[in-house]
Amino acid sequence: MTRSELATRGGRVCPVCRGPSEPRIDLGDFQLLHCGECGCWASDAGVRTARTSFSPDSYFENADLDRDKWDALLRRLGDRRASIHAALDVGCGTGAFLRHLRDVLPQVRREGIELDPERSATAAAADRDARIHATDALAGLARTPGPFDLVTLWDVFEHVDAPTQLLVGLAERLSPGGLIYLQTIHERSLLPVLGRATYRASLGHLRYPARRTHEPHHLVFFTRPGLERAASAAGLRIRELWFDRLHRGRMDGHPLVTAATSLLLRAENALGGGLFVNVLLERAEASASVGPDRGDHQILPEDMP
Numbered sequence: 381m382t383r384s385e386l387a388t389r390g391g392r393v394c395p396v397c398r399g400p401s402e403p404r405i406d407l408g409d410f411q412l413l414h415c416g417e418c419g420c421w422a423s424d425a426g427v428r429t430a431r432t433s434f435s436p437d438s439y440f441e442n443a444d445l446d447r448d449k450w451d452a453l454l455r456r457l458g459d460r461r462a463s464i465h466a467a468l469d470v471g472c473g474t475g476a477f478l479r480h481l482r483d484v485l486p487q488v489r490r491e492g493i494e495l496d497p498e499r500s501a502t503a504a505a506a507d508r509d510a511r512i513h514a515t516d517a518l519a520g521l522a523r524t525p526g527p528f529d530l531v532t533l534w535d536v537f538e539h540v541d542a543p544t545q546l547l548v549g550l551a552e553r554l555s556p557g558g559l560i561y562l563q564t565i566h567e568r569s570l571l572p573v574l575g576r577a578t579y580r581a582s583l584g585h586l587r588y589p590a591r592r593t594h595e596p597h598h599l600v601f602f603t604r605p606g607l608e609r610a611a612s613a614a615g616l617r618i619r620e621l622w623f624d625r626l627h628r629g630r631m632d633g634h635p636l637v638t639a640a641t642s643l644l645l646r647a648e649n650a651l652g653g654g655l656f657v658n659v660l661l662e663r664a665e666a667s668a669s670v671g672p673d674r675g676d677h678q679i680l681p682e683d684m685p
C-alpha cells in the first residue's frame with residue numbers, strides 16, 4: 381500500500397476502505413466525496429486552497445475539558461494501566477496529555493509526534509523526559525519503532541489524509557497487549573447529517589451548514605463501518621466504542637446558536653449518539669483470549685459534565 385493509493389486527494393478511491401468514492405457536495409473551494417461502501421466522506425481540501433474558519437486559539441484551549449476526557453479514558457483502561465510502560469501520542473500538540481500521563485502514570489516512557497514546530501517545541505521543553513518528533517504522523521512512524529502499550533490520537537484522525545495507512549503503521553508498533561485509542565468526529569451524528577441534508581434540500585445553494593460541519597482542515601469524516609474496516613485492515617478490532625458530545629465551551633458563534641446546538645447535542649448524547657466517536661482498538665487476535673463478557677460492545681453514553 382503506498383501513500384498515494386489510500387490518501388484523500390480528490391481521487392475516486394475511499395481513503396478508509398478503498399471503496400468507490402463519488403463527489404457529492406461541492407463547497408466551492410473544495411468538495412466532499414462519499415464512499416458507497418463504508419459511508420465515510422473524504423475531502424479534497426488538502427490539495428485545494430480552501431480556507432478554514434476555525435480559530436486555533438479556541439481549538440487548543442479548554443485544558444480542563446480535555447482533562448475530563450483524559451481521565452475518562454484512563455478510568456476505562458482500569459487494571460491495564462499498570463501494564464502501560466510506553467505510550468505514543470500522535471498529534472500531541474503542546475504535550476498536555478503526555479504530561480498528564482506522566483503525572484498519573486510516572487512509570488510510562490513517553491513519545492509524541494507533532495507536525496506544528498512551535499507546539500512540538502513547547503511539548504519538548506515542558507517535558508524533558510519525553511521524546512517529541514516534530515513531523516507529520518506518517519513520517520513520524522519511521523522515528524518511533526515502539527513497541528507501545530498505548531497509542532493515542534486525540535482529535536487527530538480526521539486531519540490525516542491517509543488514516544488507514546497510519547493505523548496500519550501504528551498497529552505494527554503495538555506491544556502484544558497494546559491498545560490504540562482514537563477520538564474523531566462521527567459523520568452520522570446530528571450536526572454533519574443536518575449540514576449535508578441542508579445542502580441537498582437546497583440543491584446545493586445553501587452551503588454554509590455543510591461547510592461549518594465539514595471544515596476544510598478535516599480531511600476524512602468517519603462512520604462506524606469505516607472505522608471497523610480501517611481497524612480490520614490494520615489487523616485490529618474495536619474493543620470498545622462510545623460516543624460523547626461537543627462541549628458548549630468549545631463552540632464559537634452567537635450565544636443563542638451555541639445554546640440551541642448544545643441542547644441538541646445533549647439530547648443526541650442522551651439517546652446514545654454523539655458528535656465524537658471514541659474507539660479503543662486491540663489486536664484482532666486478542667479477541668481469541670477474551671472472556672465471554674468482553675466482546676465488541678458499545679457503551680452508552682459517556683457521562684459528561
Ligand SMILES: [Zn+2]
Binds near residue numbers: 415418419
Ligand atoms: Zn470507504
